[in-house]
Amino acid sequence: MCLIITIIMIVLAAQNLMQTHWVVGGVQLVIALGLLALLIRNIIAARNQKQGCSTTGCGMTDWLTTLFKKKED
Numbered sequence: 001m002c003l004i005i006t007i008i009m010i011v012l013a014a015q016n017l018m019q020t021h022w023v024v025g026g027v028q029l030v031i032a033l034g035l036l037a038l039l040i041r042n043i044i045a046a047r048n049q050k051q052g053c054s055t056t057g058c059g060m061t062d063w064l065t066t067l068f069k070k071k072e073d
Contacts, residue, residue: 002039002042005035006039009028009029009031009032010029010032012025012028013025013026013028013029013032017029
């Protein structure tokens with residue numbers, strides 16, 4: 001599902017950027033890149049879990065994980 005939404009957002013962003021709707025196309029592109037980063041992180045985490053590794057995986061998306069971390073009360 002995330003892959004389908006990512007592809008749709010990339011296509012919509014490309015169409016809007018070609019029609020010189022810069023703000024809308026830029027927002028859609030940022031959303032698509034964010035979804036792509038989350039998708040890559042989930043794939044790496046699933047692969048590591050399947051192999052039994054305890055590492056988090058991709059260092060590129062670790063900052064994204066720490067940014068949206070649950071707050072412990």
